[in-house]
Amino acid sequence: MPNTEYDSVLGAGYDTDVLVAGGGPAGLASAVYAARAGFSVLVCEPRTAPVDKACGEGIMPGGVRGLAELGVRPVGMAFSGIEYADLAGRRVRTSFSAGPGLGVRRTELHTALVRAAKEAGAQWSPARVTHVAQDANGVTVAGVRARWLIAADGLHSPVRRHLGIPVRRGAPARFGLRRHWQLAPWTDAVEVTWGQHAEAYVTPVGPDQVGVAVLYRRPLTPSPYVPEAPDTYTALLRGFPELAERLAGAPAASAVRGAGPLRQCPQRRVQGRILLVGDAAGYEDALTGEGVSLAVAQARAAVDALLAGAPGGYEQRWRRLTRRYRLLTRGLVMATAVAPVRGLLLPCCAAAPGVFRRTVDQLAR
Template identity: 30%
Template sequence: MSTSISRRKAGEDAEVIVVGAGPAGSTAATYLARAGLDVLLLEKSTFPREKVCGDGLTPRGVKQLIDLGIDTREEAGWLHNKGLRVVGGGVTLELDWPDLASFPPYGVVRTRQDFDEMLARTAQRAGARLAEQTTVIGAVTDERTGRIVGVTAKAGPDKTPVTYRAPIILACDGVSARLALSVGMEKIDARPMGVAVRRYYASPRSKDDYLESHLELWDRSDPANPVLLPGYGWIFGMGDGTVNVGLGMLSTSKAYGKTDYRKLMRSWLDGTPEEWGFREHNALGKIGGAGLPMGFNRTPHYRDGLLLVGDAGGMVNPFNGEGIGYAMESARLAAECVIQAMARREGPARERALAGYPLALRQSLGSYYRLGNVFSKLIGNPVVMRTATKYGMPRETLMKLVLKLLAGLYDQKDGDAFDRVITAATRLAPTVK
């Protein structure tokens, strides 16, 4: 617990308010509290809580956990995997995660119900004050300056109206981005969105050394007339007798928004081998769905005291749909800028530090996401996707390069030839703003 003298002014409830205790919010709150700041973390639900997700993290996400001080060993309850199994075009490839200086050589799987609570408790142990059952409705704006100085919320089971004030607010409220919308920060429709649905099944495929990705979804319920479905699928063993199975689709696909995703998933799974167990009688719970805001689809990431972090700022990787690692990455960058800002007097000097957040995001991910946004448009065309799968999948060396690109797993300094190709491509691409 911090023993530093609070910088709170009269009428303020914290030095920083973090809205949402998902991976972005809890990560930011942990770093801020460790730096001695008085942090109020507001969460609409109560822990443990479920969240629709693939539950898998690539090595890029694992690095964020390690940076945060989380024990990611298997002895600490994490199921490790050593790579990605890609299925498509009649080919199955097992691609190990690359051996890099920048990222660990393993991915992990853990349910979001467990994962999110663990991160929230980490923030509490660092000194953040967590208020559960607190649904933030909108921002409080200073009429004189236009600056965002607090939030309105409904707290507790009786939804009591309450207002909290602080000089800096972090919007980590996910795809709904309610806080950003309350001040007119709309999403950018030209940038990709994804939709994902998932369900748990009791299955003998629960323990797997690889995350499995299906580039083609086939409805083989009529063996004489198999039908290629839009989207991509995943099969992630959870190690506890269950499997997380799901599918995703990009907004660049013509089928986006016109598809019954739950029916689509059942059609795909009914065509998988019976022995895998992906049938109704083995299902655990309902099919859940979630939106995936990609490629910085809501900007500016900082304005008038409000920082957009994680899904609220469109941090999902447009190459592969991964969100957790990038939410935590953006949270770390946001926290660094807020810590610097709060060490300065209110006014222009503090604003310059806060303006460093969108700049840091662009330097870290802007060019890479620009490439990803182009990629998502290309693969939204089924002809391009089928052609790429048909001619790319049989070429293992090419697929190793593709894995590095899609998962953002490359060393920017002193890397191999593939790393140098990806680094050069990101340097040439204009950054996303």
Template identity: 40%
Template sequence: MVIPLETEIVVVGGGPAGLAAALAVRQKGFEVCVVDRAQPPTDKACGEGVMPDGVTALSRLGVCLGVDHGVPFRGIRFVGDQRIAEASFPRGSGIGIRRTALHHILQDRARAAGIVTAWGMKVTGVDPEGVRLRDQLIRCRWIIAADGSVSQIRQWAGLSPIRQDGGRIGLRQHFRIKPWSDFVEVHWANGCQAYVTPVGPEEVCIALLSRERELRFTELAAHFPQLGRHLKNAEPTDAVRGGKVASVHLRRVTCGRIALIGDASSSIDAVTGEGLTLAFRQAEALAAALAENDLSSYEAAHRRICRMPFFMARLLLLMDEHHGLRKIGLQALASQPGTFSRLLAAHVGARHPAAASLDILALTVGLLTHAVTLHAV
């Protein structure tokens, strides 16, 4: 591995967000080097679903995901309180794919694009000339921080979060069983959710989200009886992997020649299922801004990209916190499938949020009215 002494852009962090950013700026003609202290493929606890707008964004970066890589899914299904609400995507499909498989694909594409990668190398500092790797300096014009939700680059740049919500725990495990649905299923229970994403012909990914640190996969059937019946004879194919889940908000995502992306720039509770997709869309916006030598346009684009997912996260977490709200919400979505479909279309970028404002308002007013009633009682 030959680490360049100088390049135009250094991307710190070689996960999906970092590699997508590297591919996007490479398409704009920049020389780029990706640095990560881990060795690939990297893995973390996540739902392993890429929404249709994320699949489209990746295809524009030259990464075309299909049935050879994962399992397409056509929509989202909520299950809970003896109700089922589902909506299909207005166009295209999402894809369930193992995170490690996605990382391999992104690595191969980066290699083909001529992107330099330095794995197993830790960035020890930034200075006016570039980034430091122990005793070596890589001179660069721009630095992209894709080093996760506890970003060291973000801290060095002084871009501290203005608000951090939540404090939930996420657990993930894979099971050997033929997927029983072409939807991503979200099973709801008191204070927790279970995401079911098909990731292979004979494999599903189960992600548990909860405020209770003691929640275990061994208790899954007790919290989610219908899901427990599906998995009754299914064998785990790997060990449980876990991590913290939170929503982190920043006032700014750029400082001088440093730009943040992915979880380093903001993290949205996993209940939205939008983590990877947001990073891929941000990558395109950042590359366009760098090509114009104007990071202010990235600031604006980043706010626009995150606005709807942040709102949906707040709404879904409100349902998570109050059983009565969840019951009303699921009933409303089940009885008004058109409303669910329109909200999902806005969520995945196929419909302008303003066009769904009446649906959002009606659902929000109903939930908030019930919340006020509960508080008064």
């Protein structure tokens, strides 16, 4: 994207061209793209940097390339591929064809993205965006008048809720918990162990630290939060005896963080001059690890739509960008929710290594 395609018109009663609600990866990537395109940008983020979040922290090769395009190269631990294991001790592994992925602490990624956004010229506000007023010419948030609003405020987006956009959540309801452990990585791949009702993801994030995330199913609850996170995390780890043994005696390097229910399918991503980006725009599951790749791609698509003066075009572009992710991820979640199919996953991968490799390469794009 050229750096200065847009002529800012702040003299026409606007305080900023683009207001970004939410300072996570999707919001900050949007801020970088918008500022480099010539828009004036204000990021509204009440949390103090660096902001942490429950996530697997394994960035796929496509996400690494997307971040590099933004000039963002966070410090982390390269990983060469994916290794699947099950409780019977079976293992199957394949390497990425598109280059390595990167295990990065979320706080390190956030710090690098904040730096890039500020260097591009984005400004900051500690305002929390929960209510929005818009008309045919602009959007007003907390007394700030903007031409456009990019809402990148997460899985349970307050802006999306305020706009009244219907959201389908569906089943199975899945949640995620993550903690870091002070322990040298024992593999140069992301290790995924399939249990009876959950998966454990081990990601190397430093020479002496791993992140261990667990995705699991439980009935839908009215609250998106996981108040029993530490106890639940400990109980879930007991379901992975080999992993629990490796972690025994290792000091915890962070608190347990939780998120869910993961599946959020908004009816639309554009309402007037407001565009939803990242998890706010829709989320299937963390199963395939494509969150950062998709966030960067959506950020660019949203800014392209604003440059064209046609925000409605973002909806169709979003559907094209995420179609493969939505179909593949949803198919895997539904299939592996059935116990017999879940038990066949590793034997099938081992029996058809070419298919397994091509599937992983699809995820790594």
